[in-house]
Amino acid sequence: MINRRYAFIFFILVTVSLLSACSEEADPDGDGKIKIIAAHNQTSPDNPYQTGMLKFKEVAEEKSGGSIEVEVHAGTIGTEESELVEKLQLGAADVVLVSPGFMTQTGIREVDLFSAPYLFNSYEHWLRVVDGEVGQQMAKIINEKSNNAFKLLGYWTAGVRHFYGKKPLESMDDLKGVSLRTQTSGVIGDFWEATGAIPSSISWGELYQGLQQDVVDASENAYPFFVQQSHHTTPNGKYITETAHDFTTRFLLINGEKFDNYSQEHQTIILEAAKASVEAERAATNKQDIDYKEKAIDEGAVVNEIDRQPFIELAKPIQNNFAEEIDAEQMLQAIRQLAEE
Template sequence: MKKFFSKTAVAVLALSTILAGCGGGQQETSGNGEQSGEAVDSLKIIAAHNQTSPDNPYQTGLLKFQEVAESESEGAIEVEVHAGTLGTEESELVERLKLGGADVVLVSPGFMTSAGIDEVDLFALPYLFESYEHWESVVDGEVGEELANIINEKSNNDFKVLGYWTAGVRHYYGKKPLESIDDLKGMTIRTQTSGVVADYWQQVGAIPTSVAWGELYQALQQNVVDSAENAYPYYIQQNHHRTPNGKYTTETGHDYTTRLLLISGDKFDSLTEDQKEIILAAADASVQAEREALYEQENEYKELALEEGAEINEIDRAPFIEIAAPLNEKAAQNMGIEELLQKINDLK
């Protein structure tokens, strides 16, 4: 499970940041940590994610990015990490990245489609991945590289991919357990309300409903929505399992999630070679740290949920997968990326 991004793979993805460079007088460190004697220009990086919990894997990843960038540059590069303080919605973070209010941000595929890059929805297709091993072989390999190139080209170099993080395996949780797929009929579920994800939930009989992440606890508590879907570390940290409409988790395992660590291609291209090397090293380390933290927390927070009264059950996923397969094929055809979908399936 622990097949992480190599520095070579990250470098191939050609990464970047909306960073402000000015003069500096620090000693440069090379990729192996040895001082080269050359000065690294000063740089301040604003790095942000949308989660407010300090124990979140996103925070672990960005703190590792900060640690490596500052250490490798001997302090010439300063990284300021924001946990939900620049926005709890990913659309806000994307907008800040475009306008220069943030330099490194983390977003999900769905919010990238709003920027006109529909192909990113490939990684959001339901039941696309069957395990973490499968997911890593895809994002760390040829498919991940090709999608990163698409993002860069279609954004006109506004966005480049620093690396692929995960937000865990998403499951259903709601006011009642799912014993069969029919139990979803007529149930409102907090999820994406457009695109492939929304189409899928509609096909299984649920009603996709939009609720901001920061408002979801109250929505579940006050019966605004019947259910939601997410991975253990995220909704357990937010105490959703303590609400009447979040008590029951059914392990649907419908999404081995992908998150994209982005920076500005134009600004990255303007950096010195020394700055670029350090940013790439920090990105590589952040990918490893975030994944490790997430993998550990999935089991940890599942056990915590059970201890605090949540009820968890498994379900036959075959009917769900049967509905997803043709939807995925149609979506890939509409996006013109049938070959990428086939490559993913071939890696199973």
């Protein structure tokens, strides 16, 4: 009986110690204040990512009365998303923004479905997916398969991605043999290889020089991102063809274990700040999609449209095969059904 009593007391002491340790990790100074390192990979101060992160900082600090401090890093602790994912896992960053492609490197392959070319047919379709049941399902997958290392705070957009290169595209045949900076593996790489292009994995930070020096023939991205980096002023970035192959998804993530150790009040404030950041970033991106297209044309870029239907038809079986491979057929079907609403 005595042994049981001591065992119970020991259990209580261990539990209290663990809870105390968790509390100290979330609030190391014990003063009720926490510091959040928030990071994205874009270096331009005008980038929509920065707008979103600064809104997150503003709301978190204001609503907490200063008990939450947010330090925003714009490419200063990593210009590659793989670096940011690693820092989030190691605790060197608390909130980061990453793309589906880089999330697959953590073993969560389902997220790459959201980057499949021509999965979404409009911005409104994208909204119905990410802000609805499918988005909630994906958030749950991310949290569970990462063992709570990642908790989704919201879905940001990165605009509508288009092709840009040394020549305009008049048809899919014009892509044959073209060296294209894009994701080289996964569903994105499969799609571009099927068009006849040759995917290249040159880093974002080196892409301007790569386009300037003929290392790659072309690239693909949304207006706010490639125009801010002056890619359209290079010989291999002058011709923009509006393929609209991706209404882009970005994941705003927080370290789930750290989040769970914050006080209930701080958790609520962080979620409110995340919601405000989603709204601010989406608005900024949509406005810049228009503004930076005009800027590109004013600075000599040539924009043309193309019949997208052949690309759409090419993408469908690739989507089907990938969804089957990652056991996401039902999710793909749900996304397609939302396109018809």
